[in-house]
Amino acid sequence: MTVHYDEKQQTFHLQTNRTSYVIEIAKDGYLTHRYWGERLRRYAGAIPLRYMDRAFSPNPVPADRTFSLDTLPQEYPAYGNTDFRTPAYQIQLDNGSTVTDLRYRGHRIVAGKPKLAGLPATYVENDEEADTLEIELYDELLGLTVTLSYTVFNELDAITRSVRLENRGNRELKLLRAASISVDFADDGYDMVHLAGGWANERNVLRRPLTMGLQAVDSKRGSSSHQHNPFMALVRKGADEDQGEVYGFSLVYSGNFLANVEVDQYRATRVTMGLNPFDFSWLLQPGESFQTPEAVTVYSNEGLGGMSRTYHRLYRTRLARGEFRDKERPVLINNWEATYFDFNADKIESIARKGKELGIELFVLDDGWFGKRDDDNSSLGDWFVHREKLPGGLRDLAERVTGMDMRFGLWVEPEMISVDSDLYRKHPDWCLHVPDRRRSAGRNQLILDYSRDDVCDAIIGMLSEVLSSAPVTYVKWDMNRNMTEIGSALLPPERQRETAHRYMLGLYRVMETLVTAFPHILFESCSGGGGRFDPGILHYMPQTWTSDNTDAVSRLKIQYGTSIVYPASAIGAHVSAVPNHQVHRTTPLEMRGHVAFAGNFGYELDLTAFTEEEDAIVRAQVEYYKEVRPLVQFGDFYRLLSPFEGNETAWMFVSEDRSEAFAAYYKVLAEPNAGYRSIRLKGLDPDADYRIDGLDSPVGGDELMRAGLAVPQELLFGDFRSKVWRIRKV
Numbered sequence: 001m002t003v004h005y006d007e008k009q010q011t012f013h014l015q016t017n018r019t020s021y022v023i024e025i026a027k028d029g030y031l032t033h034r035y036w037g038e039r040l041r042r043y044a045g046a047i048p049l050r051y052m053d054r055a056f057s058p059n060p061v062p063a064d065r066t067f068s069l070d071t072l073p074q075e076y077p078a079y080g081n082t083d084f085r086t087p088a089y090q091i092q093l094d095n096g097s098t099v100t101d102l103r104y105r106g107h108r109i110v111a112g113k114p115k116l117a118g119l120p121a122t123y124v125e126n127d128e129e130a131d132t133l134e135i136e137l138y139d140e141l142l143g144l145t146v147t148l149s150y151t152v153f154n155e156l157d158a159i160t161r162s163v164r165l166e167n168r169g170n171r172e173l174k175l176l177r178a179a180s181i182s183v184d185f186a187d188d189g190y191d192m193v194h195l196a197g198g199w200a201n202e203r204n205v206l207r208r209p210l211t212m213g214l215q216a217v218d219s220k221r222g223s224s225s226h227q228h229n230p231f232m233a234l235v236r237k238g239a240d241e242d243q244g245e246v247y248g249f250s251l252v253y254s255g256n257f258l259a260n261v262e263v264d265q266y267r268a269t270r271v272t273m274g275l276n277p278f279d280f281s282w283l284l285q286p287g288e289s290f291q292t293p294e295a296v297t298v299y300s301n302e303g304l305g306g307m308s309r310t311y312h313r314l315y316r317t318r319l320a321r322g323e324f325r326d327k328e329r330p331v332l333i334n335n336w337e338a339t340y341f342d343f344n345a346d347k348i349e350s351i352a353r354k355g356k357e358l359g360i361e362l363f364v365l366d367d368g369w370f371g372k373r374d375d376d377n378s379s380l381g382d383w384f385v386h387r388e389k390l391p392g393g394l395r396d397l398a399e400r401v402t403g404m405d406m407r408f409g410l411w412v413e414p415e416m417i418s419v420d421s422d423l424y425r426k427h428p429d430w431c432l433h434v435p436d437r438r439r440s441a442g443r444n445q446l447i448l449d450y451s452r453d454d455v456c457d458a459i460i461g462m463l464s465e466v467l468s469s470a471p472v473t474y475v476k477w478d479m480n481r482n483m484t485e486i487g488s489a490l491l492p493p494e495r496q497r498e499t500a501h502r503y504m505l506g507l508y509r510v511m512e513t514l515v516t517a518f519p520h521i522l523f524e525s526c527s528g529g530g531g532r533f534d535p536g537i538l539h540y541m542p543q544t545w546t547s548d549n550t551d552a553v554s555r556l557k558i559q560y561g562t563s564i565v566y567p568a569s570a571i572g573a574h575v576s577a578v579p580n581h582q583v584h585r586t587t588p589l590e591m592r593g594h595v596a597f598a599g600n601f602g603y604e605l606d607l608t609a610f611t612e613e614e615d616a617i618v619r620a621q622v623e624y625y626k627e628v629r630p631l632v633q634f635g636d637f638y639r640l641l642s643p644f645e646g647n648e649t650a651w652m653f654v655s656e657d658r659s660e661a662f663a664a665y666y667k668v669l670a671e672p673n674a675g676y677r678s679i680r681l682k683g684l685d686p687d688a689d690y691r692i693d694g695l696d697s698p699v700g701g702d703e704l705m706r707a708g709l710a711v712p713q714e715l716l717f718g719d720f721r722s723k724v725w726r727i728r729k730v
Helices: 303-318 345-357 393-402 422-426 453-468 493-517 552-562 589-596 612-634 701-706
Strands: 003-006 011-015 019-025 031-038 089-092 103-111 130-139 144-153 158-167 173-185 190-198 201-209 213-219 228-236 246-252 257-263 269-275 282-284 289-291 294-300 332-334 362-365 407-412 474-477 522-525 543-545 571-576 600-604 636-641 648-654 660-667 689-692 721-729
Touching: 003 103, 003 130, 011 130, 011 144, 031 173, 031 294, 089 158, 158 173, 158 282, 158 303, 173 246, 173 294, 190 213, 190 552, 201 228, 201 552, 213 228, 228 257, 228 269, 228 303, 246 257, 246 269, 246 303, 282 289, 282 493, 294 303, 303 636, 332 345, 345 362, 345 393, 362 474, 393 407, 407 453, 453 493, 493 522, 552 571, 552 589, 552 648, 571 589, 589 612, 589 660, 589 721, 600 612, 612 648, 612 660, 612 721, 636 660, 689 701
Parallel strands: 332 362, 332 600, 362 407, 407 474, 474 522, 522 543, 543 571, 571 600
Antiparallel strands: 003 011, 011 019, 019 031, 089 173, 103 130, 130 144, 144 158, 158 289, 158 294, 173 269, 173 282, 190 201, 190 228, 213 257, 228 246, 246 294, 257 269, 636 648, 648 660, 660 721, 689 721
């Protein structure tokens, strides 16, 4: 049992193999946070709740001036009832007031993990993997029940949280805010780490000290966004990649979110994470309930690296699903940067044939195969074959490719609609829009209203027909703009601010239906690259196109930042042509391959234009990657040198039994009169010896981790140099 209730102490002690989380039912039934950190054998309350008469902190019980919610560390705080800090939730009554008062009413502990209705979430394969604590809070005046769910994964060292709000009263309630998690820390001795950037520059690792007041990251774009990822961590001062305390927060959601940190007057810190309350409300009629997305929390006393490896294991094995979760992903060739919209069946076949000769396993047909799509001005929503390009249809082309013993994949963008499309002409009300306002376009397209069941059902039908028409085994699912004019023609005025969240619920339903109906298809998500790289999508699609920026140097930061939360098995990484189409930099084919090895490997260029020398390099890259693929996709990942801190980057992958590893080193620019370089490896068995490519004799794991591995002298010279090593236990 990982959840222990002490009736005498009125405490709940949640334990994983390495962590503890403690909750206490305090005075008058208020639920308080007591401890989160390294595992405790038992909790005795050595530091009790302390009360003091604080100026300007009112008292819900007038007779006790020492008791105020404003100074109490709470589990799910409200606003308006003596706590002035950021609330976890907010309810508006029919009289316009927003004061609520939740008290403990009861709890239950169940084996396993119940599913979240309509939402992606982590899961268990048997009930012995986890226990779930459900604590029921109740506002007697409103008839509002709030159930806090905590699932404790023992072996995976993570605790997930979510909240269900139910209107059991007789009046209408309007939900204005509903966070998935709130945690009150006793002090502010932390830095905040988050992942920020923009299109083609996703997930830069940013670290800044907490200050009094508010600091936050969020998205109001209708997706998790390129700009901010739904993740943040509090990191103790002095903690780094390998040591020190780290508290991670990750939201399993793909839409508007808010991760907020507030340091109060007493330097206590409150973290809240969940749906963004901006432009959000949700009506709860009597008998109705609302489920928040899941937040996944991880505590590590082994720095950011320890936190990352916990997220990697959990998300790789208990968030991603389906037959491809544990399968090696194929090496692919995508035609987008080779042809853009200008192709025909013969050109596609020639690229695929060259790929087969070089050992590539999958061909992916990108944008332009449907409707009358010759540029990005038309045809989204018209999911039928462009007969001028593919006169034999999709099946003919797919069978040409599969006839070479290659797999065939397809690009789609089913959340979008072009004004110049048969679908828009037939159903102009099917897009997100607001009456009497212009319909702003992005990339010449509008967004279909997935809050509508009829739209979702139509897309399911269209895509099912396409995917059944040819031997498709891979789908790249794109989404190339963010939401504006967020409104739905079917929702009444009082529910218009539900549109963005209802859209996500509709999207998840569509994805769930399709991945269930086509289990043999490997789905990869995309949103202009990494604009929706989040845990919510990973529940349906086990890998994501990491960024539209395929430049090897840029990808060092993008892939390093992505690895803070997400496993390499989720990272799509391709070799593209030079000069690079996004930044116009020219890097060696060797380095481009070495960078792309650290994910799901592939190519995005015209293979038919290669020289014999380039053919030989690619053939060798494909062969090498197939050898290290199990390590990359299923091994433990260690960051060695950060591209955010210097001119070099290094990382490595280690098998679970530590019998083999794959390491990579990259240098961006040459330095004059540079000194010799070495890198210290991580994750090896210190008592074992390892044989390394290029070294004559085995070397001890302890020596490789404490003294290091020499970077070859020839890498001192020239820009954009790289080196990879295979490491095997003797």
